[in-house]
Amino acid sequence: MPDGRGDADPRERPQSTARSGERGAERVRAGRADGAHARAGGGGRDGACRDPRQSPLRDHPRGSSRGAASSARASRASPPRDEGLSGTRPIATLGSHWVETVSDLTAVSRRLVTPGEIALDTEGDSLHHYPERLSLIQLARASGDVWLVDPIALGDLGLLASVFSAPSVVTVLHAGDNDLVQLKRRGFGFAALFDTSIAARFLGAKALGLDVLLQTYLGVELPPSRQRDDWSRRPLSEAQRRYAESDVLHLFALKARLTEELERIGRLAWVEEECAALAAQPAVERIVDPNAFARLKGARELPPRKLAILHELYELREQLARSADRPPFKILAEETVVRLAQEPPVDAAALAAVPGCTPKVIGRWGEAVLAAIARGRAVPETALPVLERTPRPRIPGIAARRIEALRQWRTEAAPRFGLEPGLLLPNRLITTVALAAPRDAGALAMLDGVRRWRAETFGAEIVAALAAP
Template sequence: MAALRQEPALALDTESDSLYRYFYRVCLIQISLPDVDYLVDPLRVPDLEPLGDLLADPAHEKVFHAAENDILMLKRDFGFSFANLFDTMVAARILGWRQVSLAALLEKHFGVVLDKRTQLTDWGRRPLSKAQLSYARLDSHYLLPLRELLAAELQRRGRWREAQESMAALAAVTYVEKPFDPDGFWRIRGARDLRPAELAVLRELYLWRDSQARAANRPPFKIIGDDALMRLSQRQPLHLGDLRLSERQVDHYGDSLLAVIRRAQEAPPPQPPARPRGGNGRPDPNVTARFDRLRTWRVGRAAARQVEADVVLTNDALMAIARAAPASLEELAALEILGPWKLEEYGAELLEALAA
């Protein structure tokens, strides 16, 4: 930690095991300085509080690529807070660069080719392989020089204030646990085309799969995939030989699946989820009209800047402004949707679009 405290900036990345665990977690934290890379194993290191203190210290800049997910996971698992962030992907998008993945940026600017297949391996298993360790190190190793390149270009093109405002907002992102939705089966592709009796089977299989995934601490798709759930719901086999699953799946889950299907055949069909309260769930037509005008304005602004539309403003921001319908810059500022730079840059144009 002493070496980290001596540096004005440090680069970070994380790896998790979300492809292999139901209750996934941060499994590795990579930290790079100009002349050294550290790999921190949170599964083995009992106390990460000193690192948390450093991440919250505004005297040290923390450089990430696509920071939001890393920040959310670090907040969830360790209760960390953040200050003074630089996100190389956010910077590249503000500049209008078309290829903004880390792999593309490293290959273009440093001639480094990342083997992204390693990213999909199980980061929760120990020991980590040499390939995993090498990949993890490279993921943060070039972030500091990439940051310098991007910062210089942001300054040159007059986008530094915009970038600072966007990156400051990252520190405030909040992890919100998404509980299991028992009605989530309605979102499986093709579910709404099923007959009522088939939907009843799909619902029971969907609930069964989640319980199995929790018990085994494996992602639901590694128990049985959505396509297989749909096939079973339609065919409703009664014998192990008719399941048409892998040998492993039949051995582990065959009898249980048949029992679920038999039980579901006696269950009433599920009813579609209720629409949100308030008429037919559709927004007020005046709000919709304002939102459409704001989106039309955004399309033009984004095209002029040669950036993706959400770099200008997100759909959520546009909808919030459309609902509030501010009539002055003071009212627009009071919504606390726009930071000072975006208010100054876009405020008058937004009001003009609303009033059109």
């Protein structure tokens, strides 16, 4: 889109453009930690609609407390750094180049399309504007060159998209699922990539923040976090530029260090397979969900009349957020919207007694809120919303016993391999495998999402566990 705006409408829900059964394109479940692509820190941005108190600011938080970093180093048997190893030394920046014109982007694209690795990161403005905008793209080469690309000024990023689809280019990023979603929605494709967060998980790392990994493996300390900044404001401050540079500059050395360790324990192919699947994931499009208001916490406990009021309040908040160019949570917090529907005020005095309805809120939007409540009260009985509950599919008794057997095997096997149980065999795969009941590792490998590395390494054990019940 010309202004760089995303489509982060909370009324919209993701929908894959590919068939759900396609191998190698398995969707990442937001907020789950049961797969190799699970987000470091959990949760993750879903546009600009969420209150930051309820979910992390980014899908790949680089920040952790220094105490956490020290604890992570002490709790894992990471080998000492060898500064003499080729490719593992931190890189000194040559200075970043600002890219905001088509001629700039053309020159950068021609330089980057040559064979080699490109470090990638992105920044958004979800805490400050609505809908969220992709506000900055950081790129780096191992030479120390860094490019800060302004997608707001450029609009069309097609020249850059051609770089990442080149078969000779390897994209290096950290916990990059959200970065990839943002760019794939703009037509980007990725021929090859390496995600340092995925690599660290296969080494048994407990803390996956970029700052922890850089301190653990390279002794590099990142500059203070700027995650709450409005990255759409121009010009960027010097501190913002340094922060943006540091997010990509050290990824090459980190990749080299992690690769050495993965090769040492024979897991590099596992990571390469997971990264290939991440690269192959199709763009996640969005479709409008008319029942988005029902996802608010507490909504499903409301009777139909109060649901109608909640719906009107939700739509009002959306309209106000878009007209004010502010995230919805900065108009009214989700818990305030639900409270207003639970105990609908009838006048300004009653409205002022609702937690979250400050004098500032009432002064700006009080009349509109009361009008929305009145509209909800006026909805005819025949038009009141009804939320259908989708029943859970019934699992046959034999399959339930297989599920329990697989969980027990996973609990026992995870410490042996030094992996999280959810990485060894995610919950979603436990159900898939239990229902399919493959008789050998070959049949197991054919199941969607199982991956070759699981079938080859643990297939015999999994099949044996299935046979136990």
